[in-house]
Amino acid sequence: MIKRSKLFGNKTRVTFCLPKDAPDGSVSVVGTFNDWEPGLHELKVRRDGMRTVTLRLDPGHYRFRYLASDGVWLDDEHADAVGPQGSELVL
Numbered sequence: 001m002i003k004r005s006k007l008f009g010n011k012t013r014v015t016f017c018l019p020k021d022a023p024d025g026s027v028s029v030v031g032t033f034n035d036w037e038p039g040l041h042e043l044k045v046r047r048d049g050m051r052t053v054t055l056r057l058d059p060g061h062y063r064f065r066y067l068a069s070d071g072v073w074l075d076d077e078h079a080d081a082v083g084p085q086g087s088e089l090v091l
Contacts, residue, residue: 001078002089007056012091015054016066016076020045023068031064031086033057038067062089 003015016029028042033055043051043066065086066074079087 002076004091010059011056012059013054014057014089014091015052016041016043016064017050017052018043018066018074020049020051023070023072023074025069027051027066027068027074029053029055029064030067032062033064057091059091062091063087064089 001017003017005013007013018027026042028039030036030038030041034040041053041055043053045051063083063086064076064079066076068074073086075082076087080090081088
């Protein structure tokens with residue numbers, strides 16, 4: 001799941017969310033906003049059991065995927081689109 005909220009100026013706060021146990025282990029969101037660098041934006045478990053990470057992003061077209069600790073790549077069905085290069089987000 002992806003949550004968006006506009007901030008002052010042209011930035012958007014984007015929160016990437018996954019259930020606590022799907023998949024097992026640590027998960028990070030990687031994409032064009034962080035040069036596909038694993039571990040930079042790791043999702044953390046919240047009190048409600050969801051794992052989330054929040055980023056402040058400029059307007060643009062981004063591609064991203066989730067990378068689990070066992071090397072499994074996941075797309076986000078709640079993204080604006082899912083293509084051959086992963087999930088897409090347009091802000």
